[in-house]
Amino acid sequence: MNLQKELILPCGAKLQNRIAKSAMSENMSPRHNDPTNALIHAYQRWADGGAGLLVTGNVMVDRKAIGEPGNVIVDDKTNVGLLRQWAAVVKDTGLHIWPQINHPGRQALGAINKDVVAPSAVRTKVKGMSALFKQPRALTESEIIAIIDRFGNSAAISKDAGFTGVQIHGAHGYLVSQFLSPLANQRKDQWGGNLENRARFVLEIYRNIRAKVGPDFPIGIKINSADFQRGGFTEEESMEVVQLLSAEGIDLIEISGGTYEQPAMIGAGQKKSTQEREAYFLDYVKKARKLVQTPLMLTGGFRTVATMEKAIADGELDIVGLARPFTLHPDLPNHIFDGSLTRLEIPTPKTGIKALDTSGFVDTMWHEIHIARLGEGKVPNPKLSAYSVIGHNLSATLKKLVFGRSIFQRATKK
Numbered sequence: 001m002n003l004q005k006e007l008i009l010p011c012g013a014k015l016q017n018r019i020a021k022s023a024m025s026e027n028m029s030p031r032h033n034d035p036t037n038a039l040i041h042a043y044q045r046w047a048d049g050g051a052g053l054l055v056t057g058n059v060m061v062d063r064k065a066i067g068e069p070g071n072v073i074v075d076d077k078t079n080v081g082l083l084r085q086w087a088a089v090v091k092d093t094g095l096h097i098w099p100q101i102n103h104p105g106r107q108a109l110g111a112i113n114k115d116v117v118a119p120s121a122v123r124t125k126v127k128g129m130s131a132l133f134k135q136p137r138a139l140t141e142s143e144i145i146a147i148i149d150r151f152g153n154s155a156a157i158s159k160d161a162g163f164t165g166v167q168i169h170g171a172h173g174y175l176v177s178q179f180l181s182p183l184a185n186q187r188k189d190q191w192g193g194n195l196e197n198r199a200r201f202v203l204e205i206y207r208n209i210r211a212k213v214g215p216d217f218p219i220g221i222k223i224n225s226a227d228f229q230r231g232g233f234t235e236e237e238s239m240e241v242v243q244l245l246s247a248e249g250i251d252l253i254e255i256s257g258g259t260y261e262q263p264a265m266i267g268a269g270q271k272k273s274t275q276e277r278e279a280y281f282l283d284y285v286k287k288a289r290k291l292v293q294t295p296l297m298l299t300g301g302f303r304t305v306a307t308m309e310k311a312i313a314d315g316e317l318d319i320v321g322l323a324r325p326f327t328l329h330p331d332l333p334n335h336i337f338d339g340s341l342t343r344l345e346i347p348t349p350k351t352g353i354k355a356l357d358t359s360g361f362v363d364t365m366w367h368e369i370h371i372a373r374l375g376e377g378k379v380p381n382p383k384l385s386a387y388s389v390i391g392h393n394l395s396a397t398l399k400k401l402v403f404g405r406s407i408f409q410r411a412t413k414k
């Protein structure tokens with residue numbers, strides 16, 4: 001099977017097969033933002049499932065900028081013992097586990113972040129949910145340089161803890177993606193304006209990490225094929241950034257798309273034909289394949305093994321990224337390889353309220369609950385209704401916000 005073939009990355013590291021679990025924010029660490037036993041247990045289940053690469057949900061590079069209350073933070077060495085236990089789920093297996101390192105910028109919940117920062121003072125607008133996001137203030141140049149360094153530090157701590165690579169979160173409207181977007185980045189200095197300037201932030205992050213982890217350690221990135229917003233980061237610009245990163249020597253480029261304002265990454269708000277088609281961003285990746293040699297990973301909408309196999313066989317991409325299917329089928333790579341799984345049936349829970357259903361909120365929460373179930377050793381419940389997700393989320397969010405506030409108070413006291 002093509003999906004079982006190994007892949008050697010530019011840095012020399014080997015991925016054992018072509019299936020990767022893509023990042024899913026687990027939001028399971030509300031008390032101290034450290035990896036919890038349940039989180040580690042969920043990753044043990046996934047490691048046992050045989051994916052060549054497990055990318056973790058986004059971990060924060062700065063405890064003063066937290067996307068969601070339960071994110072893990074890696075910004076100093078205080079939790080390195082727990083990080084070691086987390087990374088150890090792949091020990092002696094040859095599988096890879098990479099933390100996805102992230103700064104949320106303006107896409108950070110206002111309730112748990114005192115000082116929300118972004119390239120420019122442009123607020124996130126999400127239909128019906130804008131109140132969750134504060135007006136950000138524009139970063140100063142020295143703050144930009146400090147954040148670049150934080151990505152490098154977070155990567156170095158992760159390496160020290162035993163993670164086998166790192167992924168920069170450059171997609172979905174978070175800080176790196178905000179710098180790339182002309183809508184979010186309206187700076188007039190060397191960090192904004194033309195694409196060369198807007199791409200400076202991500203290139204400097206890559207260089208900072210590389211300088212700290214050395215030439216043999218895999219560094220990947222998740223990047224938007226486009227933001228799907230008028231005046232936003234376009235497909236043509238994305239292709240240019242992919243070429244710049246490739247020329248720097250990055251090891252793996254994962255393609256996705258969208259932001260909180262336009263959640264194309266999970267098919268929400270997309271045309272019906274796109275939602276029904278497998279692999280939402282396949283056309284993009286086919287074009288990018290012609291431009292770069294760097295291994296390409298594509299995530300979003302893959303559901304049949306036949307489509308995955310064909311994409312690898314045709315050389316359109318190197319790694320198939322899957323996210324939601326892993327919450328219901330933690331062992332999916334092994335079951336694909338032994339032929340017992342050929343189609344991944346994933347329900348799309350709906351409330352019937354259009355604004356909620358197109359926001360992707362319920363769908364995302366539904367899978368977040370399933371990651372928590374995995375961590376608790378429970379079996380998935382494909383019949384879980386959209387309304388029970390909302391009920392569960394309200395009580396969980398309240399709890400996390402209470403804990404989140406105390407974290408925020410601690411962080412701001414530092």
Ligand SMILES: Cc1cc2nc3c(=O)[nH]c(=O)nc-3n(C[C@H](O)[C@H](O)[C@H](O)COP(=O)(O)O)c2cc1C
Pocket residue numbers: 022023024025026056057058100169171172222256265266299300301302321322323324325363364365367368
């Ligand atoms: C619960 C949940 C959390 C997610 N968290 C992240 C994240 O932390 N980082 C990221 O890059 N993408 C995140 N995503 C997006 C997925 O990585 C993926 O791009 C998207 O779900 C499409 O892939 P799929 O069709 O295989 O699910 C998340 C998706 C879900 C459902």
